[in-house]
Amino acid sequence: MTDASLVVTDLHVEFSGFVAVGGVSFDAHPGEVRFLIGPNGAGKTTCIDAITGLAAATGSARLGEQELLGRPVHKIVRLGVGRTFQTASVFNELSVLQNLDIAAGRHRHWAALLRTRRDVDPSIVQALEETGLADELATPAGILSHGQKQWLEIAMLLVQDAKVLLLDEPVAGMSQDERTATGELLQRVAAKRIVLVVEHDMDFMRRFATRVTVLHQGKVLSHGTVAEVQADPRVQEVYLGTAGAATTAAMSVVPDVSAVGLASSPAVSAVGLAGSPQTAAGTQQQED
Numbered sequence: 001m002t003d004a005s006l007v008v009t010d011l012h013v014e015f016s017g018f019v020a021v022g023g024v025s026f027d028a029h030p031g032e033v034r035f036l037i038g039p040n041g042a043g044k045t046t047c048i049d050a051i052t053g054l055a056a057a058t059g060s061a062r063l064g065e066q067e068l069l070g071r072p073v074h075k076i077v078r079l080g081v082g083r084t085f086q087t088a089s090v091f092n093e094l095s096v097l098q099n100l101d102i103a104a105g106r107h108r109h110w111a112a113l114l115r116t117r118r119d120v121d122p123s124i125v126q127a128l129e130e131t132g133l134a135d136e137l138a139t140p141a142g143i144l145s146h147g148q149k150q151w152l153e154i155a156m157l158l159v160q161d162a163k164v165l166l167l168d169e170p171v172a173g174m175s176q177d178e179r180t181a182t183g184e185l186l187q188r189v190a191a192k193r194i195v196l197v198v199e200h201d202m203d204f205m206r207r208f209a210t211r212v213t214v215l216h217q218g219k220v221l222s223h224g225t226v227a228e229v230q231a232d233p234r235v236q237e238v239y240l241g242t243a244g245a246a247t248t249a250a251m252s253v254v255p256d257v258s259a260v261g262l263a264s265s266p267a268v269s270a271v272g273l274a275g276s277p278q279t280a281a282g283t284q285q286q287e288d
């Protein structure tokens with residue numbers, strides 16, 4: 001649980017002179033499901049890499065009073081900043097419980113799996129219940145569904161008592177039911193923690209985002225509520241580009257492709273983005 005906010009100011013990351021993130025600012029507070037979206041290569045993952053110490057950066061990323069930039073990865077983890085990657089990084093040959101034990105820094109002998117759940121640490125029981133994995137305690141992670149693996153990763157962050165969860169494309173490859181369950185999970189998790197989601201899935205973003213920052217070519221293009229971002233002509237331009245007219249025509253046939261879970265690429269996502277009735281509102285939002 002945390003009262004602190006994550007405040008990123010003028011974040012700048014270069015790779016051999018190429019500016020991947022050029023002066024990005026945003027914040028995220030407990031109680032909201034915060035989204036970072038943008039086309040491929042916009043700099044979303046690099047922002048997370050910078051916050052978690054995996055990419056050298058200038059500017060500032062503060063968690064409450066603590067500056068994160070410049071600290072080694074393990075110290076950032078100790079401050080309560082956890083992340084997931086685009087590909088789930090669980091130990092497939094170990095059970096759900098063993099994965100959680102490792103995340104919690106415990107080492108349980110395989111024979112302990114034969115004992116009852118009385119032996120399970122309360123923080124692990126809570127994480128299992130929060131993520132809907134309570135019945136999968138002894139299941140090898142490798143045979144979990146794709147969605148369950150992502151939830152196990154989130155459970156691993158919960159047992160580490162992460163105050164900040166940075167989630168990179170958490171619903172990629174999930175079924176529609178799994179997406180809905182994940183969105184509801186994130187809403188529960190965010191009640192007491194900071195949750196920042198990087199996503200391409202516009203339908204998921206529309207359903208679960210409280211606030212959104214749109215990145216494009218390493219800079220903040222737009223910022224606001226879902227309705228404000230969808231109505232921003234600059235966002236429509238970036239997502240629709242010169243194919244806007246053709247895409248708009250396609251919308252009359254397929255009103256919202258993303259709603260049936262096909263919004264994995266920005267081009268397809270754009271149909272869902274433009275398909276919202278809120279697109280006509282036409283307001284713009286400044287970064288605060």
Ligand SMILES: Nc1ncnc2c1ncn2[C@@H]1O[C@H](COP(=O)(O)OP(=O)(O)OP(=O)(O)O)[C@@H](O)[C@H]1O
Pocket residue numbers: 015018020038039040041042043044045046047
């Ligand atoms: N380690 C690296 N070395 C060089 N260039 C990199 C490195 N990591 C990222 N980049 C470049 O920085 C830019 C931003 O990449 P990033 O992965 O942050 O984008 P993204 O918005 O997360 O994209 P996607 O949605 O495709 O994951 C891209 O042009 C990418 O090629």
